[in-house]
Amino acid sequence: MPEPADELARLYRDLGLKPLRPLWAKLEILLGLAAAAVGLFAGMGLSHRPTGEVPPWAWAGPVALCALGGYLALAGHRSHLYQSSNRLTAYLAGRTRAASEPRDHP
């Protein structure tokens, strides 16, 4: 039976997918959440200032940081799920192929 890594490479090749890196996914989650936190603190800083003192466009930065940071964190989270699903599918595909191969009988 072929190695799981071979099966995974074959799955990527067959479906035209790019290999995903677990470390990059973790980094995406961390960076995303950090950006969202920075945006939150920036917004908190603006919210306690008097109404007339803060122009409306000043809110754009914190809002964008929160939205984009959340998006990045979700993308990283999804990347982990994709990696797990891909590995499971590659494993199942390998088992299916192995089951249909003719066995050597002595």
Next chain:
Amino acid sequence: MATTQSNESLERLHRDLGFQRLSHWWGRAEMFLGLLTMAVSMFVMLYLAVDVLANVIQKTFWKDPAAPAVLTGLIGPGIGAAFLFAFGGYLALVGHRRHLYESNDRLAAYLADLIRSQGRTAALPDATAPATGNGLPAGSSPVRV
């Protein structure tokens, strides 16, 4: 084989299960819009929270008679912001889920295609089996499907 018929097998999976084709870009837009809505509503809530705290302090410690009226006026925007937050979060999760469905569908179609092709290979007549009178191996059908 799965290598060449990826789109066909995906369409077949959708047809067989009665699914609608999912749009990748729509999923992204849903997530982005949802997160944007959440962020806006969060800051509205923060902004309101400062007003609420200020008025509660005025009402409690300084016995300001205008404070309760201001607090009552903040209930409507507060509920609106909370609803926006929930709606935005829901939309972001829908987009997130849509991407996962899309990936799972592709993988399931790949596996289904593989199983189908393996089934066809298994159904092919065994060339080493003893031949019958019609030139085909024993147990094989003259029509190959």
